Amino acid sequence: MLIAISIASFLLLQALPGDPTAALLGQQATEENMASMRHELGLDRPLPVQYIDFVGDALQGDFGRSYFTNQDVSTELKQRIPATVELALAAMILATIMGVSLGILASIKPRSIWDFICLFIALTGVSMPIFWLGFLLQQLFAGDMGLVPFGGRFNEAGWQGFQPETGFYIYEAIFTYHSPALTFELLHHLALPAFVLATVPMALIARMTRASMLEVLDQDYIRTARAKGLASTPVVVRHAMRNALIPVITSIGTQFGYLLGGAVLTETIFNWPGMGRYVVDAVIRLDGKPLQASVLIIATFFVLINLLTDISYSIIDPRLRHRGRK
Amino acid sequence: MIRDFLGFLRKHRPAQVGVVLILLVVFAAVLAPVLTDYGPKDPVSYNFFEDPSSSHWLGLDGQGYDLFSRIVYGARTTLRIALLATLLAMCLGGVMGSLAGYAGRWIDLTVMRVVDFMMSFPSFLLAVVMVAILGKSLDNLVLAVGIVGAPLFARQVRAEVLRVKALEYVESARALGYSNLRILLCHVLPNCLTPLIVLATLGMGSAILDVAGLAFLGLGGDPFDPEWGLILKAGWNSPSKGAFQVGVAGACILGTVLGFNLLGDGLRDWLDPRTRLK
Numbered sequence: 001m002l003i004a005i006s007i008a009s010f011l012l013l014q015a016l017p018g019d020p021t022a023a024l025l026g027q028q029a030t031e032e033n034m035a036s037m038r039h040e041l042g043l044d045r046p047l048p049v050q051y052i053d054f055v056g057d058a059l060q061g062d063f064g065r066s067y068f069t070n071q072d073v074s075t076e077l078k079q080r081i082p083a084t085v086e087l088a089l090a091a092m093i094l095a096t097i098m099g100v101s102l103g104i105l106a107s108i109k110p111r112s113i114w115d116f117i118c119l120f121i122a123l124t125g126v127s128m129p130i131f132w133l134g135f136l137l138q139q140l141f142a143g144d145m146g147l148v149p150f151g152g153r154f155n156e157a158g159w160q161g162f163q164p165e166t167g168f169y170i171y172e173a174i175f176t177y178h179s180p181a182l183t184f185e186l187l188h189h190l191a192l193p194a195f196v197l198a199t200v201p202m203a204l205i206a207r208m209t210r211a212s213m214l215e216v217l218d219q220d221y222i223r224t225a226r227a228k229g230l231a232s233t234p235v236v237v238r239h240a241m242r243n244a245l246i247p248v249i250t251s252i253g254t255q256f257g258y259l260l261g262g263a264v265l266t267e268t269i270f271n272w273p274g275m276g277r278y279v280v281d282a283v284i285r286l287d288g289k290p291l292q293a294s295v296l297i298i299a300t301f302f303v304l305i306n307l308l309t310d311i312s313y314s315i316i317d318p319r320l321r322h323r324g325r326k
Numbered sequence: 327m328i329r330d331f332l333g334f335l336r337k338h339r340p341a342q343v344g345v346v347l348i349l350l351v352v353f354a355a356v357l358a359p360v361l362t363d364y365g366p367k368d369p370v371s372y373n374f375f376e377d378p379s380s381s382h383w384l385g386l387d388g389q390g391y392d393l394f395s396r397i398v399y400g401a402r403t404t405l406r407i408a409l410l411a412t413l414l415a416m417c418l419g420g421v422m423g424s425l426a427g428y429a430g431r432w433i434d435l436t437v438m439r440v441v442d443f444m445m446s447f448p449s450f451l452l453a454v455v456m457v458a459i460l461g462k463s464l465d466n467l468v469l470a471v472g473i474v475g476a477p478l479f480a481r482q483v484r485a486e487v488l489r490v491k492a493l494e495y496v497e498s499a500r501a502l503g504y505s506n507l508r509i510l511l512c513h514v515l516p517n518c519l520t521p522l523i524v525l526a527t528l529g530m531g532s533a534i535l536d537v538a539g540l541a542f543l544g545l546g547g548d549p550f551d552p553e554w555g556l557i558l559k560a561g562w563n564s565p566s567k568g569a570f571q572v573g574v575a576g577a578c579i580l581g582t583v584l585g586f587n588l589l590g591d592g593l594r595d596w597l598d599p600r601t602r603l604k
Contacts, residue, residue, distance in 0.1 A: 004443050015459045123340075127583040129535055129555075131542050132576030135562055139569055261448025265539055279451065280543050283458040295447070295455055303446050 001303050009296035010054045013288040014047070020288055023067045063293035068285045073293045076278065081297065082167025083153060084274035087266070088259040090190050091197035096252055099202040100245070103209025107217060107244075108236055118206050125203020130262065134196040134269035141192060148192045151271035154185050193270040197262055201255040209248050216244040246317050253309030257302045334596045341592025347585030351578075355402040364392040366399035366552035375567040387571050388560050389550065397578060399552040404582070407468050407553070408533040412526050414472025415533075419479020420515075420522070426480065427487030428510050438484070441477040449474045453536055454545065463547035471536045475529055482525050486518035520597060528590035531583040538579050554579050 013020075021037040022029060029037075038044045042053060057063070063073035106118030142150045149155070153169060154162070159182060164172040170190070173182040216222065217240050225235050264276035271277075275294055282291035335341055354361065364370055369390045376386040384393035426437035444452070456470035490496065491514055499509045540546060541555030542562070549556055558575035561568030 001443065001446055004439075005446060008443075012455065012459070017459070017461060123584065123587060124580070127531060127535075127580055127587050129538055129542075129558075129576055129579045129583075131539060131562075132558060132572065132579065135565070135569075135572050135576070139565065143565075258448055261450040264450060264454060265542070268543060279454060283454055284544060286458065291455070291458060295451070298451060299447050302448055306446070 002300060005299045005303065006055055006058070006296060007051065009292050009299070010051045012295060013292050016286055016288050016291070018286050020067045023286075024070075058293075058296060063296075064289045066282075066287050066290050068287040073289050076290065077275075077293060077297065079167045080273060080275050080278045082169075083272060084260065084263050084267070084276060086168060086170060087190065087193055087197060087272060087274060088256065088263060090194035091259055092201065092252065092256050094194055095198035095201035095205055095255065098198070099205025100209050100248065102202075102206040103248075104213055104236070104241065106206070106210045107213030108232075110214065115210075118210055122203045122207035122210070125199050125206075128199055130196055130199055131265045131269055133199060134193075134266060137192055137196060138269065149189050151193075151269070152189060153273060154182075154189055159185065193266050193272055196269070197259060197266040200262060201252075201259065204255060205248060205252065208251055209244065212244040212247055213240060216240045249316055250309055250313050253305055253312060257305040260298050260301060331593075331596055335592065338592045338595065340588045341595075344585045344588025344590075344592060347581050348589060351401050351405060351582045351585065354398045355405050358395075358398040358402050361398050362392065362395035364395040366391065366396050367550055368392075368395075375564075375571070384574055385570065387557070388564055388568055393557075393571060393574065396552045396557055397554075397574060400554045400557055400575070401578070401582075403464070403551065403553045404534055404537065404555075404579075407464060407471075407537050408530050410468045411471035411475065411533040411537065412529045414468065415475030415529060416479050416522065416526055418473065418476035419481075420483050422476065422480035423483025423485075424487050424510060424515060424518075427484040428491060428506070428514065434484075437480070441480045444474075444477045450536060450539060453540060454543070457540060457545045462545050464541075464551055464553060467537050467540050467546060470540070471533050474536070475533065478529070479522065479525060482521060483518060486521060487514055490514050490517045524590055524593045524597060527586055527593055531586035531590065534579060534583050534586070 019034070021034040021041070021043070025033055025037060035044075042050060061074050063077065065072055066076075102114070102118045102121060105114040106112075107115075109115060138150060141147045162169075162173075162177065162182060164176075166172060170183060170186050173179055173186055217236075222235060222240055225239050226232075230239075260275070263272075263274055264279060266272065267274045267276035268280055275298060278290060279294045279298075281287070282294065335345065370382070370392050371386060371390050373386055374388050374390055376382065378385040382392050382394065384397065387393045387396060422437050422441065426434040426441075447455075453467075453470045453474045456473060457466055460466040460469055487510075496509060496513055499513050504513075537546075537553070538555030538558065541553050542559045544559070546553060546556050549560060554575045558572050558579070561571030561575065565572075
């Protein structure tokens with residue numbers, strides 16, 4: 001699959017409309033200039049040779065230069081990837097905590113207000129245009145109430161001494177700079193985009209947890225545990241949740257992969273300098289190299305996360321492990 | 327079958343809400359020229375972002391167009407794009423899935439590897455890349471969203487074809503000497519349609535969201551086209567005055583997607599014997 005992804009990413013550059021040499025040289029370019037530039041970039045060589053070079057360079061972390069800004073794509077990606085990972089991780093943590101709690105509350109009190117809230121969130125969450133939700137929350141919490149900033153990762157003017165080496169700002173604020181104020185500043189900026197990005201996975205996790213818990217709570221062994229006089233909390237926590245959360249935990253991996261796609265919209269609304277924003281800018285400018293590199297990296301992430309999710313099935317579910325040994 | 331579903335619908339409150347929401351949007355889309363005196367691309371006044379009044383029910387937008395007429399004509403554009411994209415996904419996925427499921431062996435292997443490959447990209451990102459290749463326009467959004475949606479249909483159709491082709495009546499048809507094409511088209515595929523209708527209903531909702539999202543990112547071509555994502559984007563560009571415009575366009579998208587999701591869930595419940603018994 002990774003080979004297929006690398007071929008598709010390579011061919012993407014060929015499929016994009018426009019000539020990259022014309023973009024680099026501008027409107028004044030002559031045919032000779034363009035031919036010479038094409039030779040310099042290696043675009044006049046056979047496609048298989050270009051592909052082998054592309055894979056070789058990509059494995060060494062070299063994705064070439066943007067045709068539009070002439071910036072090194074790898075250097076840009078080193079800042080952009082951690083920004084998206086930080087946002088997606090925060091969104092996933094929020095979605096898991098809120099989704100699982102809501103799903104469990106709804107299942108242990110069916111037809112209660114919690115059940116109604118869970119169903120409402122599950123339905124509206126998956127139907128919500130997140131760019132709209134982002135705008136509304138931005139206007140309310142950043143505009144009217146002034147509780148959070150409008151966008152960006154941190155206030156650069158206020159923290160000029162912050163020169164992070166990696167793109168993982170929160171990690172650096174805690175472990176390198178040991179600054180609670182800076183950590184708070186970063187979390188302050190992260191809160192709203194993470195919440196918006198968490199909406200869809202939260203809705204799906206809440207719905208799945210509710211359905212899975214209702215199914216498990218209806219099983220004979222739960223009835224037996226209750227009949228033996230076990231209190232409600234241990235029945236739910238020790239017996240029902242352990243089995244009901246198996247499909248939920250494994251689905252979290254898949255959701256994490258989809259967050260990488262959802263980040264495209266969230267990063268645009270909150271001016272978050274991550275991969276999603278980078279892809280959109282590259283598409284609008286028809287800038288081949290950044291687009292090619294971003295697609296390759298996001299798809300590789302996505303495949304690896306799906307692989308880890310598949311592996312986690314057998315680790316989390318003892319029945320599958322047992323069947324595997326047999 | 328339709329009478330059976332209508333009977334089920336009478337008892338299923340969320341699906342009723344879904345049907346009402348969809349009918350409202352279809353009603354607005356079909357009767358757009360009757361509902362409003364203004365065309366979606368006819369500038370009415372230079373009083374940009376004018377407040378709602380008796381002559382302009384939702385006021386004017388940032389370009390001086392009547393917002394109500396843009397919204398009702400937007401229902402037409404949005405529904406058309408989503409419907410075409412879903413039909414494209416259904417046809418493409420249907421061909422891929424029925425080929426894989428019925429032919430089996432290397433065809434199955436090849437088609438399913440293509441499906442796996444397409445599903446190895448986050449779908450929205452794949453649609454963004456497709457638009458980059460095809461060019462920015464509403465028609466290309468149909469192609470991008472349709473192609474991206476095809477793998478889901480392919481998987482579902484393959485699973486259904488595998489189930490149906492193992493049934494005795496298909497074996498009888500084969501024993502009678504019917505051609506593979508005849509068995510597939512006349513006997514197998516018609517019996518695979520019901521779960522596809524559920525998937526298509528839910529697919530309409532996600533197609534509307536994807537199209538609006540792509541248009542919002544500026545990949546929808548002409549920004550003056552009456553499409554809800556583009557209307558939302560135009561309001562978003564001037565957040566201090568365009569908040570109402572963003573609110574209205576977003577609420578329309580949410581309501582329509584919610585309608586399709588509620589109806590899709592209702593159809594799924596109707597098809598699931600366990601839910602029907604409850």
